């Protein structure tokens with residue numbers, strides 16, 4: 001269902017250079033259900049719970065998290081258990097072959113960021129996706145073994161558990177191992193996702209053996225067991241991080257990489273590190289946003305947009321109004337231009353975050369926004385920048401003590417590279433496509449990337465993943481985030497605006513039709529139902545071009561009602577297999 005639809009980028013002057021490649025597959029938009037109608041939205045109610053809540057894109061993984069919490073585990077224990085469970089029950093996106101980010105808020109007030117993004121192999125070079133003539137070779141950064149970054153998920157989850165968890169690795173991995181070993185019954189939402197790549201599964205016997213049912217696509221009601229993955233998970237549960245990075249699992253991946261022209265070596269795995277850093281933070285109308293710093297572009301861009309729109313009366317204007325749409329789109333246009341020019345892996349480049357989030361910068365941007373007209377993106381200074389690939393998943397956890405964890409992790413495309421090393425049972429990522437293949441040449445998602453994000457050995461590609469926590473007076477208010485490539489940033493941002501400015505409950509805030517502008521292409525993406533004919537006409541008169549996309553993103557969010565202290569959990573209704581549950 002996702003493969004066929006493409007949307008074209010505009011032919012704005014600045015986009016001309018990329019016009020031939022200017023399309024983003026709708027598979028980048030990552031949904032299994034349609035957008036809510038406004039009627040459904042009016043009635044949408046979150047799941048409520050008094051003590052603790054877990055929201056993920058797959059109901060069995062949610063249940064794993066809730067069980068861990070009920071057994072006395074904290075939010076970090078539950079988040080690690082959910083991370084491993086999603087690798088089994090949400091294999092498109094949950095993973096042990098990719099990487100991601102975790103934002104933690106401890107009940108005592110401390111906020112922490114964990115970066116477990118993949119790194120480029122040590123033999124990687126800036127021109128590795130080009131031929132001898134310097135042309136980018138289609139598919140090399142997405143479909144070949146050169147697409148694989150050194151995975152970070154296992155080290156990330158295990159490091160989080162060790163530092164802030166209370167349970168053993170065996171305890172938190174046991175539910176995932178059982179789900180892989182015994183299998184689980186597929187629901188329509190699970191099958192829809194598997195269907196998107198069943199043709200690719202057939203190309204590789206070791207993939208077909210697991211993800212096809214005697215050569216045929218799985219149907220709802222079938223049981224999917226993954227004995228190979230169960231064995232891999234057991235090795236990790238027993239041997240810890242080293243089993244993955246220094247033992248048989250790394251050896252299997254390196255062997256497959258060598259057989260298929262890849263660059264991975266045992267040293268890549270042995271040298272891999274995760275990074276504990278501080279989240280990027282900003283304030284918005286009395287709320288503190290605690291989000292993901294580089295190598296994510298997400299937190300910085302969300303914060304930059306919020307600083308720009310702060311003085312405008314969004315609550316008065318209302319959700320979907322001409323003015324709120326105009327000022328949001330304009331703020332996004334400028335913030336994405338900055339994102340694409342200025343951000344990269346902080347180990348390799350200097351990120352001017354303080355300047356991007358300064359009141360002076362926000363004021364300078366506001367001065368360029370006309371009250372009654374869209375600014376052509378060609379007039380907004382920036383150098384063309386990166387976009388991201390396709391498939392990812394976000395989940396949120398809050399425990400009874402008030403600790404909260406926000407995680408987004410990915411293997412990039414749905415099912416990543418679509419290949420599995422030997423009998424390891426897990427999909428390898430194609431995250432290297434998030435790098436610049438060649439400065440000035442669009443990547444497979446149609447955007448041209450800047451040299452700040454060039455491939456370098458050991459570097460992490462710039463990401464849009466934006467796991468975020470919102471605080472009010474130092475106390476937990478919201479946990480939010482989404483898949484969806486560059487749209488992750490606006491989806492996460494809008495979940496906050498919908499609550500803070502537009503007074504929605506958590507379920508309404510994640511279900512509400514979305515709007516997205518990312519500088520280039522010079523158009524505004526909207527989901528059905530976002531615009532009324534009157535607002536659309538008024539905005540078109542101001543110079544806006546709209547592209548209606550059936551649906552995108554999957555925001556799995558939690559809100560703590562400051563008055564009742566009840567937790568509101570919301571599984572995005574676009575993700576039909578997902579679940580919010582608590583106690």
Ligand code: DON
Nearest residue numbers: 030388390391463464484485
């Ligand atoms: O890290 C990134 O920004 C991308 N590789 C994430 C891809 C993604 O979110 C696709 N989801 N639908």
